Amino acid sequence: MTEPGAGTQISAEVSGKSAKASARLWTAYEAAAATGGALCARGGDTERWFGEEWAATGISIDTRTLAPGDLFVALQDARDGHDFVLSAYGRGASAVLVSRAPVETPPDAPFLLVGDTMEGLVDLAKAARMRNFGKRIAVTGSAGKTSTKEMLALMLRGQGKTHAAVKSLNNHIGVPLTLARLPMDADYSIYEIGMNHADEITPLTQLVAPHVAIITTVAEAHIENLGSMAAIARAKAEILCGVRRGGACVLPIDNPHFSILHEEARRVGVERIITFGEAAGADLRLTKYASDGRRADVEAEIFGARCAFTLGAPGKHMATNALAALGAVSAIGGDEAAAAAALAQFDAGGGRGAQLDLQLKGGVRVRVLDESYNANPSSMRAAISILSSLSPFAGGRRIAVLGDMLELGGQAPALHAGLAEPLINARVDTVYGAGPLTAHLMAALPEKMRGAHVDAAHDLAQAVIADLKDGDIIMVKGSNSSKVAMLVEALRAASVPESDDVAQKAQVKGPS
Ligand SMILES: Nc1ncnc2c1ncn2[C@@H]1O[C@H](COP(=O)(O)OP(=O)(O)O)[C@@H](O)[C@H]1O
Ligand SMILES: [Mg+2]
Structure with missing residues (x-):
């Protein structure tokens, strides 16, 4: 397993909080309505209904990183989260989402009982999406997903309330978790979607239903599972099938597999196709790149207009990631100039340059x-x-x-x-x-x-x-x-x- 965040790594990467620590994310009733679950608490030897007495400020699937106020979702992954319910309460969980009533709980400790906790998390994700009127951007690609997501978060934070995936939360758990953490009033949210195999991206992009999908690049990662470069390109292009009506995609024009991505965008009916790269004809075209090895001075033509900015990390690939991010900002009607100016603050994270x-x-x-x-x-x-x-x-x-x-x-x-x-x-x-x-x-x-x-x-x-x-x-x-x-x-x-x-x-x- 090498796709960061995809697969087993997920539980170690989760941090307990969404964008704003103190804000109410889910009330008991909202969570029950979203999941169809039963609000319970054990009073003495019996279970009884509990009222709207809890509200979660975040969601956690890992008690090691759980923050007080989080709703703890007991997933069955490498280990059974139900074994950690008591510890979740101990760390201050506001409630737990479980598929069987916990045997040992502190008196009156509330739980939300559902048939399947993974489905419960996905239900919260869907409800979170439906009650939010902000713009969503999803990013996939063989490399550069997290960097591009971080650039977008940096750019959009200056333009409105922004929610973004933590680290590389990008798989069948990380994507619904990120969405379930989406504050109702966020203006923008950004999702990283990864894959190891064909058909993994489809359900995740349909869940997110992004206004804009970005494919950073197509390269030889996971060729073992997918067989050919064309198959990798088609697997990345799955992200396009979730794009909302009237939405856009941002595609890498210099990539040898661009034509497959472009065809797929047409085939699934993405209305607006935006391209980025160095090739003539790119909507966002890199025209000059200079670096001292620490930062980069970048010039680009963005839909025909000249734009110069400093990027706080070196590498032409980072400069093109930045153009992809600017393409998405433009597609959602954001302020491109302010977004470009914010890139000076970009910092390649530990391990990424x-x-x-x-x-x-x-x-x-x-x-x-x-x-x-x-x-x-x-x-x-x-x-x-x-x-x-x-x-x-x-x-x-x-x-x-x-x-x-x-x-x-x-x-x-x-x-x-x-x-x-x-x-x-x-x-x-x-x-x-x-x-x-x-x-x-x-x-x-x-x-x-x-x-x-x-x-x-x-x-x-x-x-x-x-x-x-x-x-x-x-x-x-x-x-x-x-x-x-x-x-x-x-x-x-x-x-x-x-x-x-x-x-x-x-x-x-x-x-x-
Ligand atoms: N567009 C790109 N093309 C090639 N390599 C890239 C690109 N963007 C980033 N990288 C490199 O790939 C590595 C992983 O970057 P990251 O943004 O974490 O990607 P991902 O989230 O897709 O794994 C980093 O070492 C970075 O330098
Ligand atoms: Mg990543």
Whole structure:
């Protein structure tokens, strides 16, 4: 499993709160009406009806992150949430949504009894959508979903009350959870929709019924499950079937599979097709990109009008994500200029391109480009291009610490070996590899670029740290389950508290 947030990872990623902590999200009656469930509480030995005596301020599916006031939904996933009901009450849950009456409850503790708690969550999601008159934007794609969602949240927060998925909540649980957390009066809401297989996006996009759907890119992620690139493109295009009447989609014109996406948009009858990218004819066209490796200065033509903005993160892929987000803002009638101006505040999150300047305990100063959150061939190339744009200082080197890219099926060895060329072109000095697939890359690299190769990431940390020299820049990237993130942690642990020293001294390349 590598699609962030899809599948089993979900419960660990949930935080208890929606946009506004203190606001009432669901009263008991509203939740009962939405789910058709029974409002209960155990009074002594009997169950009795309870009145409108609770109101939830958020929704939680994980007691570890439950906030006081949340409605705790006891889902049956890897573990049975019903086992955590008592702990939910203990942490201050306003009520619990269950499919069987809890055996042990504090006296009078309220619960909402439904036939199936997953269906209950979906019912809350549907009701939340129907009572909200704001605009909804859904984002899918092989990479860039979370970044684009975060850009949209940043842009729209300045324009109205905005609700957005937490982290990468993007699967059959995360999407209804995000929707069920939608405040009634939100002006805008943004959903990330992920997939590992065909037909996963369809029910989720129909649930969200977005006014605008964005497809960031189509790349080789999950080709193992889907079989071909065309099948991946069609699976991403499923997002289009949920778009509301009169709605729009935003599609990547430079992508080799654009024509499939475009055809699908036509076929399912999306009224307005907006394109973004570098190609002539894009509705939102990138005309100039320059970066110092930390931020980017971007110029674009947006429906024919020139627009220049600063983006708080480097990478042409981030600049095109920003254009996709601006396309969506435009489609919902938002203020594009204000949205573009907000992008200066954008910050690539931990694992998605954040840069850390560290001083190792021995005095060696290095910069870490933390791309450890996930990887597929397309995002790997994007990250390598950022590494190439960063200039080491004081005789330092460019170093790549790479983990396996998973779920690539039979093409995996070739796709790993294929990274040798971009790494050479990026003037990377040394490549370290973790995992059996990166062995194919190591074999394809010139001898002088080969650093250590190990089977598991945790065997790499000491070797990498021991080899580092003053001024080195180290990019860390791999599929989530390759666990290369632990390298970043190991580097932090081996460092004295952060200083800006390296940032000031690094000789970053001028506009490129
Ligand atoms: N449009 C894009 N094309 C290729 N790679 C991208 C794109 N957008 C982001 N990336 C890279 O993909 C990785 C994951 O980004 P993220 O926004 O978390 O995507 P997702 O939520 O789709 O997994 C990051 O390392 C980032 O640098
Ligand atoms: Mg994500």
